[in-house]
Amino acid sequence: MTTRTGVAVTWVVGVASAILTAWLLWGLRGLIVPAFVGGVLAYICRPLVARLERRRIPRGVAAGLLLVTFASVGLAGLTSLRAAMPTEIEALEVRVRALHALTRTYRTVMGLDASWTRGNRFYWLAHRDLDPLVDRVVDVLALTPDERAQLVASRSKLLEQERANAQALAIRAGRTPRGEVAVRTAGASSTSATTSAAQDSAPALGDILSTWIIAPLIFLFLLWDSGDLKRGLLSMVPNRLFEPALAVLADIDDALGDYVRGIFLECCALGLTVLVLLAIIGVPVRWAVAIGIFTGASNVVPYMGFAAALLGGLAYALLAEEVHPLIPLVTPETFAIAVIVAVALAELVKNVVYEPIVLGGSVKLHPLVVVVGIIGGATLFGPAGMLLAIPTITVVKVLVASSARHLTAYGLI
Amino acid sequence: MNAKLAFSGLKEIRLPRRAGSATTFARRARSLFQQPETLAADRASLVEFLGQVSLFADVDRRDLVRLARIVHAREYADGESICEEGRPGVALFIVRRGVVEVVRCAAGGEETSLVLLEPPASFEESAAVGAAMTRWFSIRARGPVSLLALGKSDLDALMVGSPALANKVLIRLAGIMAARLQMLLDAELAAEFNLEGRP
Numbered sequence: 001m002t003t004r005t006g007v008a009v010t011w012v013v014g015v016a017s018a019i020l021t022a023w024l025l026w027g028l029r030g031l032i033v034p035a036f037v038g039g040v041l042a043y044i045c046r047p048l049v050a051r052l053e054r055r056r057i058p059r060g061v062a063a064g065l066l067l068v069t070f071a072s073v074g075l076a077g078l079t080s081l082r083a084a085m086p087t088e089i090e091a092l093e094v095r096v097r098a099l100h101a102l103t104r105t106y107r108t109v110m111g112l113d114a115s116w117t118r119g120n121r122f123y124w125l126a127h128r129d130l131d132p133l134v135d136r137v138v139d140v141l142a143l144t145p146d147e148r149a150q151l152v153a154s155r156s157k158l159l160e161q162e163r164a165n166a167q168a169l170a171i172r173a174g175r176t177p178r179g180e181v182a183v184r185t186a187g188a189s190s191t192s193a194t195t196s197a198a199q200d201s202a203p204a205l206g207d208i209l210s211t212w213i214i215a216p217l218i219f220l221f222l223l224w225d226s227g228d229l230k231r232g233l234l235s236m237v238p239n240r241l242f243e244p245a246l247a248v249l250a251d252i253d254d255a256l257g258d259y260v261r262g263i264f265l266e267c268c269a270l271g272l273t274v275l276v277l278l279a280i281i282g283v284p285v286r287w288a289v290a291i292g293i294f295t296g297a298s299n300v301v302p303y304m305g306f307a308a309a310l311l312g313g314l315a316y317a318l319l320a321e322e323v324h325p326l327i328p329l330v331t332p333e334t335f336a337i338a339v340i341v342a343v344a345l346a347e348l349v350k351n352v353v354y355e356p357i358v359l360g361g362s363v364k365l366h367p368l369v370v371v372v373g374i375i376g377g378a379t380l381f382g383p384a385g386m387l388l389a390i391p392t393i394t395v396v397k398v399l400v401a402s403s404a405r406h407l408t409a410y411g412l413i
Numbered sequence: 414m415n416a417k418l419a420f421s422g423l424k425e426i427r428l429p430r431r432a433g434s435a436t437t438f439a440r441r442a443r444s445l446f447q448q449p450e451t452l453a454a455d456r457a458s459l460v461e462f463l464g465q466v467s468l469f470a471d472v473d474r475r476d477l478v479r480l481a482r483i484v485h486a487r488e489y490a491d492g493e494s495i496c497e498e499g500r501p502g503v504a505l506f507i508v509r510r511g512v513v514e515v516v517r518c519a520a521g522g523e524e525t526s527l528v529l530l531e532p533p534a535s536f537e538e539s540a541a542v543g544a545a546m547t548r549w550f551s552i553r554a555r556g557p558v559s560l561l562a563l564g565k566s567d568l569d570a571l572m573v574g575s576p577a578l579a580n581k582v583l584i585r586l587a588g589i590m591a592a593r594l595q596m597l598l599d600a601e602l603a604a605e606f607n608l609e610g611r612p
Contacts, residue, residue: 235486243504
C-alpha cells in the first residue's frame with residue numbers, strides 16, 4: 001500500500017469513527033445523565049474506597065458497601081418523599097391556594113380594577129407579554145369540574161378561595177379570547193393529562209428504571225477498577241506517545257477529580273446555606289430542606305443553583321399564608337423580599353467563600369464560555385447537555401493544553 | 414568485573430576503550446544502571462517476575478499482585494526508541510524480556526553506546542518520583558523487547574490507595590538512587606586517583 005493510500009485510508013477510518021461516535025452519542029443520549037451520575041459518584045467516592053482499602057477491606061467489597069449505602073440513602077429519601085407527598089385533596093388545595101395567590105398578586109401589582117380591564121401604567125406596558133404567561137399558569141392550576149366537586153365533597157377550608165378563583169377566571173374569560181380558551185380547556189386538558197399520566201406511568205417508570213440501572217453499574221465498575229481501564233486505554237497508544245499520553249491522562253484525571261469533588265462539596269455547602277437562611281427567615285424546615293436539596297442539585301449547572309433557590313423560595317412565598325421567622329423585620333408582606341435577600345446572600349457566600357476555597361482553581365473558564373457551553377449543550381442534548389457542558393469543556397481544555405505541552409516537550413509537534 | 418559492582422540486568426558495557434577515560438566512563442555507566450542486589454532468574458509470571466525486581470524486593474506477594482495490576486506492559490520492536498535524550502520522563506521502566514541499549518550523543522552528534530541492559534534491570538527511577546529531570550541518555554530496543562512501565566501518576570495513585578506499599582517502593586527507589594550516587598562518586602574518585610597515578 002502506498003503512503004498516499006495509507007493516509008487516505010486513515011482519514012476515511014477516522015472520519016467514519018467520528019461519525020459513528022457522534023451517532024452513538026446521539027442515539028444513547030438517554031443514558032448520558034445516568035452514566036454521568038454514576039461516574040460522578042464513583043469519582044467522589046474514590047478516596048473513600050482507597051481509605052477502606054487501607055483498612056484491608058477488598059476493593060470490590062468497599063465499592064459494594066458504598067453502593068448499598070447510596071441505595072439505602074436513596075430509598076430512605078424516596079420513602080420520606082412519599083410520606084411528604086400531599087394527598088389528592090391536599091394537592092387540589094395547593095393548586096387552589098397557588099391560583100388564588102397568583103391572581104391576587106397579579107391584580108395588586110398591575111393595579112387592576114374589578115373588571116380586570118383597567119390597570120396601572122405598568123399593566124399597559126407589560127400586559128401583552130404577561131397575560132399569555134399568566135393564562136398558561138392558570139391553565140395548569142385551574143380545577144376541572146370533577147376536581148371542584150371532589151374539593152366540595154371533602155369540605156375543604158379553601159372553598160371560599162376556590163369560589164374567588166372561579167369568579168376571577170370567569171372575569172378573565174370574559175375579558176380576553178385567550179381567557180375563554182383557558183377556562184374552556186382547563187378541565188379537558190387537566191383531565192386528559194391526569195388520565196394519560198395514569199396510563200403512561202407504568203411504562204414510563206419502567207423506561208426510567210431500565211435507563212437508570214446503568215448508574216449503579218457504572219458506579220460499581222469505576223470504583224472496582226484499579227487501573228485496568230487506564231491500562232487498556234494506554235495499551236492502544238503507540239510507544240512513542242506512551243509517556244505523553246500517561247502525563248496527559250494524569251492531568252485530565254487531576255482536573256476532573258478536582259472539579260467533580262469540588263462541585264460536589266460546593267453543591268452540598270450551597271444547599272445547606274440556602275436551607276439555613278430560608279429556615280431563619282421563616283420557611284418551615286421541611287420545605288427549606290426540599291428547596292436546599294433542589295438548589296444543591298441544580299448548582300451542578302452554573303447559575304442554576306441561584307435560579308432554583310429563588311424559584312423555590314418565591315414559590316413558597318406565593319403559597320405561604322403565615323410565616324414564623326427567627327429574626328425580626330420579616331413579615332408576610334416582606335417575606336418575598338426576605339427570600340430574595342436570603343438567596344442573594346447564599347449566592348454571595350458561594351461566590352466569595354465556597355468557590356475560591358472548595359473549587360479553587362480547578363475550573364478557570366471565562367463566563368462567556370460557560371454560558372455558551374451551557375446553551376450549546378442544552379440545544380444539542382437537552383438537560384443532559386446542560387449537565388455535561390462544564391465537565392466536558394474542562395476536560396477538553398485540559399486535554400488540549402496538556403497535550404500541547406507534553407507533545408512539545410517530547411518533540412512530537 | 415568488581416564483585417561489588419556486579420548486578421543482574423547489566424548485560425554488557427559497551428563504551429569505547431579510550432586510554433585513561435574508558436574505565437571512568439565504564440564505572441560511571443555501571444554505577445548509574447547498577448541494581449544493588451542480585452536476583453533469581455525465574456520469570457514465569459508477571460507477579461513472580463516483579464518479585465525478582467530489586468525495586469520490589471521488600472514487597473509481599475499480595476502487594477505484588479496489586480503492582481501487577483497497575484504496571485503497563487509495552488512491546489518494542491528491534492531498534493525502536495524507548496526514551497529520547499533531552500526529553501522529560503514520567504515513568505520508570507523495567508526490562509522484562511530482551512535487551513535494551515543505553516546510548517548517549519557525543520558533542521559531534523555521534524552516538525556512544527554505554528551499556529546493554531537485560532531483565533530485570535530497571536531505568537528512569539527519577540522519573541517515577543517526579544524529579545522533572547531531562548534525560549541525558551537515549552534507550553532503544555536491541556531485538557524485540559518487553560518492558561514494564563510504572564508512571565509517576567500510578568505511583569501517586571498507589572500512595573493514596575496503598576500508602577504502605579507505596580512507601581516500600583519509594584524507600585527502595587530512594588535506596589537504589591542513593592546507592593547509584595554512591596557508586597558514581599566511588600567511580601569518580603577511583604578514576605581521579607588512577608589518572609593522577611596514585612594507588
